[in-house]
Amino acid sequence: MKTAFIKTVLASAAVLVTTQALAEITVGVSIPMTGPASGLGIPMNNGLKMWPATVAGEKIKLVILDDATDPSKGVQNVRRLTTEDKVDLIMGSGATPVAIAMAAVAAETSTPQLALSPIQLPPGKDTWSFRLPQSNGVMANAMVSHMLKGGVKTVAFIGYADAYGEGWLQELSPRLEKAGIKLLVTERFNRADTSVTAQALKVAGANPDAVVVVASGSGAAMPQLAVLERGFKGRIYQTHAAASKDLMRVGGKAVEGTFVTAGPVVVAEQLPATHPSRELGIKFNAAYEQIHGPGSRNQFAAHSYDGYLMLEQVVPVALKKAKPGTPEFRAALKEALESAKGLAVTHGVLDYTPTDHWGFRPDTGVVMKVVNGEWKLEN
Structure with a gap:
């Protein structure tokens, strides 16, 4: 028993x-x-x-x-x-x-x-x-605000012919219009494309004050290089999908001076001491770069x-x-x-809610500039 x-x-x-x-x-x-x-x-x-x-x-x-x-x-x-x-x-x-x-x-x-x-x-x-x-809207807020401070009056768009490119265009267009910035040209390309010569000719030919490139990772460098090779001398803005060193690795010195929207973590050390993500970002970056190398x-x-x-x-x-x-x-x-x-x-x-599953506050995005192959916080 x-x-x-x-x-x-x-x-x-x-x-x-x-x-x-x-x-x-x-x-x-x-x-x-x-x-x-x-x-x-x-x-x-x-x-x-x-x-x-x-x-x-x-x-x-x-x-x-x-x-x-x-x-x-x-x-x-x-x-x-x-x-x-x-x-x-x-x-x-x-x-x-x-x-x-x-x-x-x-x-x-x-x-x-x-x-x-x-x-x-x-x-x-x-x-x-x-x-x-x-959201693309949060990032577009930061981008358009930076354009206004820099005196940009005209813009050309070259981006993916998919949901990411379309999403950016939908968010950027009304913000440009409200800011009094004219969108001159809209050109699209596929993620797998290896050349954007025709699109770059139209973008450079419009002679805008700034070009917005909507692409991701190392692929974001290709349209930028194509536009520059056709004589464009103005500002170039990239989106948060390009916020990695792949842009510098592929673009080299040609991408110096490029403005890139990003989340604050990429430049955590440059954030104000009171920023809620500063310490979290610094801690994460240190741990990540210890594993994958400086600047990764x-x-x-x-x-x-x-x-x-x-x-x-x-x-x-x-x-x-x-x-x-x-x-x-x-x-x-x-x-x-x-x-x-x-x-x-x-x-x-x-701040998610039952009716808002985007969460991030409207002023979350930052604009960085490529300076000597590194990220420099602009705003």
Whole structure:
């Protein structure tokens, strides 16, 4: 009888241990580690590798898949993550068209998505999607303000013929109009293009005061170089998808003087002492550059690491309502994100609400200038 009792206790303990092991928080990630947007996905993966093993006392498991910058692959990844891996949270993609495709599956499966690109979705279609990067509008605020200070009166646009390029054009155009800055030319190209000669001729031929290049990673250098080779002498602005040293590596001395919008983490040491992201950014940059070398910091690795900083603040709230691995926990995470205020991360402060899943405050963006191959804070 005593032996049977002991066996029962041991069996119960085994079940308890197994249950506790299964209660870990599982995060499914789909990022472009290959393909045209790999310059974003690789540092994002590096940022994920810096996540601690636990969050709010719970073990955290990352399942990371490559979407190869392909929307259909991104959808395939998310379906696997939600059905086979039973994830509590989705992250990705770093490529905007892929992240948009993933958002549909997130909504269908009622799984929170932390998008790693500034995805623009129709009203009501982002119920389960939250953006970690700053919106194109937030960055356009900083860019247009800088243009006004510099006396810019006319602009030409050359950008991706996809959701990222279109999103930037939609946000930039009304801000330029309101500021009294005329948009002279709008040219588009595909991510996989190896030449933009025709587009660059039209942009340079318009002779604007400034050119806005909307591209990502090392690919952002190509259109800039093409415009410069055709005699353009004015200002060139790049977006936050180009906020990495890949721009300098590919463009060399030709990109000196380029203005690039970015999140504050890239120039954390140059921020005012009172900035809420200064210390977080300095700490992250030091840790990242210790692993990947001086000057390796970038916008994208910090976005994926910000996912952890956010979870640190919302997981304890969600755990009060449900256990990981359940639909109730996924719903509790969504509710915690929507109700949290002042979530400080390396890129700024997030204030999500039930009707606003963009989060970052309008003045979050900064403008940097390439000076001697380094980033210099402009504003």
